[in-house]
Amino acid sequence: MKLLRILLWAAIALAGAAGLGAIAFDRGEPINATWFIVAAACTFLVAYRFYSAFIAAKVLALDPKRATPAERLDDGRDFVPTNKWVLLGHHFAAIAGPGPLVGPTLAAQFGYLPGTLWLIVGAVLGGCVQDFVILFCSIRRNGKSLGQMAREEVGRRGGFIAQIAVLAIMVILLAVVGLVVVNALKASPWGMFTLAMTVPIAMLMGVYLRYWRPGRVLEASAIGVALIALDVVAGQWVAASPSWAHAFSLTAPSLALALIVYGFAASALPVWLLLAPRDYLSAFIKVGAVWALAAGILFVRPVIQMPALSRFTDGTGPVFAGKIFPFCFITIACGAVSGFHSLVSSGTTPKMIMRETHARLIGYGAMLMESFVGVMAMVAACSLQPGVYFAMNSPPAIVGSTVQSAAQTISSWGYALSPQTMTDLAHMVGEQTLLNRAGGAPSLAVGMAQIFSHTIGGPRLMALWYHFAIMFEALFILTVLDAGTRVGRFMVQDLLGHVSKPLGRAGWYPSILFSSALIVGAWGYFLYQGVLDPLGGINSLWPLFGIANQLLAAVALVVATTILLKMGKRKGLWVTLVPAAGLVTVTMTASFEKIFSADPRLGFLAAANQMTAQIRSGAVSLPRLAETSRLIFNQRLDAAVTAALALMVLALVAEALYEWIRIWRGAKKPVLHEAPFVETQWAEGE
């Protein structure tokens, strides 16, 4: 039996190696997507079976006899003992947002190889380890948050830095996901109608759940999903009617303003009316669409059309500027390593876990699942013709705003594209144009629509599948927008409470309105500047988001390393120290380049200086003077935000290093802030 197990794992490892070899060493010949699935699935299985087991047994020494907070503090509300498979589902639904779909799609501009390898290696050695170790640390501390653990274990400054970093990430995240929605829905009456109708549908569900059948989530969601399906179909009739189509065709700035107003309403309205039902709806559709995509890829087995390495590894890419190092690692955060996950791992999950040993499945396993979603997004994006991919994701400042100019420019890069291809494709998916839709969502939607239509319906249903995919992405981006704005509002109220006590009261309506306006104003500002950015906004905002997210991951891994050192796990320190060092290197390099690079497409200050020089030389016409001055201010603001985040994290790293050296040398007695050991009262297997 043992021999059989060894042979089985050897076969899985060999299959994984063959898959990785096939995608890494293939040059020129079309490669099938099956290799991506085999490479990712087998690597993840081996990593889970051996690496996570090593961390669980040798580094963390998970103790099945130790009672978890869910057992000791069970109150049926926050602390709820939950079956490990159910909690895996909860945790996965909480960590998997739009990031693992959008990031890999954007990183496809380097070719399929760098992003795929980073997704697989980054998740196994970095992201999963971070989620797992932080979950373990939080379980041992009664479910304390990352900020609280940083304050107690590293120092007071650590806690403050974590809190500010979270708020900053929240603002940039909400702006950038808002921008993805704007770029997906601008001048798209079908998509706009479909998404707009989700608001009354969610409200109807909200009333159902609040007054008619309190808490009957499945019933309400089933009604919501049926109405959404009707909604997607009805969108085509709206697009076909000139007057309705006109009413639902919004320009990018109008759409951005609509989102800002919506964000404010979602934050200030009662949570049961809009936010919660939309979240249920989004969770249902998210799980369904991800499974459908996995099944579709396995069924269709699409051929990857993107080369392994594109010509844009040198940093001249049209989607965003910057070389493969460090920007591939910044662009794909969620799916490989995402600092935001550490907030969920130190949030609700540690309060619901039944046994310490379940942390391996839930912390490490859920992140592997998310990374797998990222690999599927990469497959969907890379199954498009490279020319189509670049036409959809490049800003008009680079490829022009007509199909002719785009086809000419992109063909000159070596990626053949005819104007007719873009016109036909837009027609097939029921859109006027697919040009200049930077943000990843539309190109992913076309990729998904191609896979789905090969499975069910053929080309006739391509438009329906495209708008279903757009609705699915936009729906759960809006869920992030709603929930993020609301949490951001609470954070702002918490900070305002230090200045004025009434403003700190979460239920006081003037405070709700004021703090909602502040948080919406903050992300709304970045969103609007992204919409007006001639380079498409994604070029500046997505790297900023990636840097902020990875910096938070570095904070989490530094906190984890400090705790491991205090636990006396000197031989196992590398488990968190290596990814922490890697992330600090990557994020500091990216921050430095984004601020100081002499290339105006890459460096914020260089772009500001270039525009200033243009004004001084008189190259900017008088009507465009105000707009250019605003762009200069925005570039400098982005530089200041990047610098502030990088400096805060450097301060935390310096503080932690000082602490580590003192503990290592024995100059300071390590003090752990764990909850005392209590033996579990539950029998084995209960």
Place this chain on the structure above:
Amino acid sequence: MRRLIGRVFINVRRTRSRIWWAVRQIFGDAAYENYLRSVCVGGETAPGSNGSAPLSPADFYLDSLRRRYSRISRCC
């Protein structure tokens, strides 16, 4: 043969009820039942009961939403 079919039938029903149970748990449909069970096990001294009667389904639903959406519960 009849016994085999009967056993298959029982297994199918058991699997179906397990899946339904998992779906209800994952999507939060069974949250109120879990809460009642937790309060009943500990009686009025349970940490969640605060010595008072259990919340009604509507109050529990609102309370759980307030808790969930006042902290980070969704990632990017």
